[in-house]
Amino acid sequence: MFIVLVGLLIALVRPAPEKRKYVLCRFWLYWFILLFVIKFVYEVLVQRTFFSTYWCYLFPMLIFFLVRLREGLICTIVFYAGIVFSLFYSDFQSISLTDLKLRFFITFSFVSVGSFLSAYMVARDQERLLHNQRTLSKEITERRRAEQAVQRSEEEARRLAQENAAMAEIGRIISSTLNIEEVYERFAQEVRKLISFDRIIINILNPHDDTQTLSYTSGIDVESRRSGAIVPLAGTATGECMRTRKSFLFQTESMDEVANRFPGLLPSFKTGLRSMIFVPLISKDQVIGVLSLRSIKLNAYAEEDLRLTERVANQIAGAIANAQLFTERMKAEQKARALEEQLRQSQRIEAIGRLAGGIAHDFNNLLTVIKGYSELLLFKLKAEDPLRSSIEEIRKASQRAADLTRQLLAFSRRQILEFKVLDLNSILRNMENMLRRLIGEDIELVYRLSDHLGKIRTDSGQIEQVVLNLTVNARDAMPSGGKLTIETANVELDEAHTRGHIGMKPGRYVMLSVSDTGCGMSPEVKEHLFEPFFTTKEWGKGTGLGLSTVYGIVKQSGGDIWVYSELNQGTTIKIYLPEVEEEADLLLEQDAKASLPSGKETILLVEDEPSVKGFAARVLSESGYHLLEAANGHEAFRIAQEYAGKIDLLLTDVVMPQMGGKELADRVKALHPQLKVLFTSGYTDNTIVHHGVLDPGILFLQKPFSPETLLRRVREALDR
Known part of the structure; x- marks a missing residue:
């Protein structure tokens, strides 16, 4: 038993791991309890000397105090129970009263002390256990908090790393291309990595009309809110x-x-979208648009998502601003190139105009004589005369030459126009039958004339020429048949439409549109469309002056012409003429079968070209007029001073040496206030016209003229 006690004490005192010390204590304690029970049974049952071993009373308590194990408490309780049992089992007769009291006192004392120590030790162990548990729980809680903080820190670091990576990628995307559509697409992909969305929209502000353009959309489709849509x-x-x-x-x-x-x-x-983020796109302190992210989930976004969206919005705003600046610069460069091209074309037109003007005067004088005398001969020759066909060819050739000269003057905007207020619809209706015969039966002619069409101010003959030229071009573009549509409409052009067209101003216009379903034209052909003598037709089938003539007439009338065409898709030519708020002038139709007019009035004929003067004098004198002839302005003024009778009409050329026709007319009218004046010329300066338009009240006869045209114009002037 002593050996067991020594082993137990060594196990308690010797340094060892807690688990190993615990196992050794239990081992030696079990051996001690077994030996103690054997000794206890032997003393009580055999020797009946239990109370003689007083030291045994304290030993279990010492074991319990030292070991502090449940086994020590159980051992103490069992031992004290054995003491109580021994009191009843022992022979009370052989024990003295004093010894019995002493034994009871000792037993009671040990029981009390043992109970108190047992209770104290148990309570202290429980308190320590609870303290250890609380300490452990606190340590666990703190450790968990630390782990969660570390986890949150790691997640925040990963999130920031992801955000920074996405921001860097967005920056790289923006700097890699100026193609804004590509930037939008790749930008949306990067944003999706940061913020979940079901639809993304980039709206661009249109400050001029308080609207917004949906520049980019992706995700759930909203029918009325697709890319390119303009929304108030x-x-x-x-x-x-x-x-x-x-x-x-x-x-x-x-x-x-x-x-x-x-x-x-x-x-x-x-469409089911319930959560939306709206972030302004600001560049250089100017709002240029809005970035919007949308989700079908309710409360899908928090303030953190809003702040993150603001970060990405700052980057895309810069990209949009750069793209807008680039686009504006490209448009400005394109506009500059277009204006340069228009300037070069205007310079070419001016050069051709100077050339045409330089030859038109003399050339038209020659054509007046050729054409005039050929028509006089045709009047006198019988139908069966063999010379008639030859003279007819001379007349036709002179007419073609006159048309060519007139086209050159029209293209160069030096042709003299007699402006009237016209109803374009009326002119088109009067031309319908002629146009149908011109295009043939295999081409369908469709009129779409607007009701209440505004009035225009131009030359009626020239606007008819415009329609004829456009119709002929449309017919030639449809050799296998097709559809020709002539349309009119009232339109209002704003500054955006007129900015790129020299001479055009914002306002109300009358539009004439001629569309065909023909072969169309390539961009290369379109660039040279209005150049004189440029044609895509076979040799001998076109002069290349048809559209250039149209261009000159339209420009001289204060309008503009736009062409839309694609290969194998047809062509549409739109002409815009300024609208005027006046009543249309009455256009008198001449009766082709009516006899040639004549008269008895006195006419002062002034012409510096002898052949032209001779031709005009012959025609007028044969029609009954009394003529006074002069070769220049000074001679004519002298005749007017010396002539005592009444001079009814002054028929004078405009461009003459020394004294021009306008100056002559002013001086002669001072002598003869009732004098009527009729100017004639093949090409005139700015004395009676401004920008090719006759001054109000001026009567003009364009060279070359025929005998019939001369007589009718003279009669019109005299009867005015």
């Missing part, structure tokens, strides 16, 4: 975002709230 700012969340320059979240399930606050969001709301 009023009643929209983007409009509010642009106005306040502040970002905000809008998340709701109430359609009434959407209708009351932002009715412009109803199309998106009806």
Whole structure:
């Protein structure tokens, strides 16, 4: 038993791991309890000397105190129970009263002390156990908090790393290309890595008309809100975002709230989108648009998402601003190139005009004689005369030459126009039958004339020439048949439409559109379309002056011409002429079968070209007029001074040496106030015209003229 006690004490005192010390204590304690029980049974049952071993009373308590194990408490309780049992089992007769009291006192004392120590030790162990548990729980809690903090820190670091990577990628995308469409697509992919969305929209502000353009959309399709759509700012969340320059979240399930606050969001709301972020795009302190992310989940976004969206919006705003600047610069360069081309074309026209003007005067004088005398001969020759066909060819050739000269003057805007206020619809209706015969039966002619069409101011004969030339070109573009559509409409052109066209001003215009379903033209052909002598027709089938003549007439009338064409898709030519707020002038139709007019009045004929003067004098004198002839202005003025009778009409050339026709007319009218004046010329300066338009009240006869034209114009002047 002593050996067991020594082993137990060594196990308690010797340094060893806690688990190993615990096992050794239990081992030696079990051996001690077994030996103690054997000794106890032997003393009580055999020797009956239990109370003689007093030291045994304290030993279990010592074991319990030293070991502090449940086995020590059980051992103490069992031992004290054995003492009580021994009191009843022992022979009370052989024990003295004093010894019995002493034994009871000792037993009671040990029991009390043992109970107190047992209770104290158990309570202290429980308190220590609870303290250890609380300490452990606190340590566990703190450790968990530390782990969670580390985990949150790691997640925040990963999130920041992801955000920074995405921002860097967005920056790289922006700097890698100026193609804004490509930037938008790749930008949306990077944003999706950071913030979940079901639809993304980039709206661009149109400050001139308070609208916004949906420059880019991706995700859930909203029918009325697709890319390229133009939407008013009023009643929209983007409009509010642009106005306040502040970002905000809008998340709701109430359609009434959407209708009351932002009715412009109803199309998106009806597709199921419930959570929306709106962030203004600001560049150089100017709001240029709004970035919007949208989700079908309610309350899908938090303030953190809003701040992150603002970061990416700052980058895309810069890209959009750069793209807009690049686009504006490209448009400016294109406009500059277009204006340069228009300037070069104007310079070419001016050069051709100077050339045409230089030869037109003399050339038309020659053509007047050739054409005039050929028509006089045709009047006198019988139908069966063999010379008639030859003279007819001379007349036709002179007419073609006159047409060519007139086209050159028209293209160079040096042709003299007699402006009248016209109803374009009336002119087109009068030409319909002629146009149908011109295009043939295999081409369908469709008129789409606008009701209440505005009036225009131009030369009626020249506008008819424009329609004829465009119709001929359309017919030649449809050799296998097709459809020709002639349309009129009232239009209003703003500054954006007129900015790139020299001479055009914003305002109301009358549009004439001629469209065909023919072969169309390539961009290369379109670039040279209005150049004189440029033609795509076979040799001998076109002069190349048809469209150039149209261009000159339209420009001289203060209008403009635009061409839309694609290969194998047809061509549309639109002419815009300024609208005037006046009543249309009455156009008198001449009766081709009516006899040639004549008269008895006195005419002062002034012409510096002898052959032309001789031709005109012959025609007028044969028609009964009394003629006074002069070769220049000074001679004519002298005749007017010396002539005592009444001079009814002054028929004078405009361009003459020393004294021009306008100066002559002013001086002669001072002598003869009732004098009528008729000017004639093949090409004139600015004495009676301004920018090719006759001054009000001026009567003019264009060279070359025929005998019939001369007589009718003279009669018109005398009867005016």
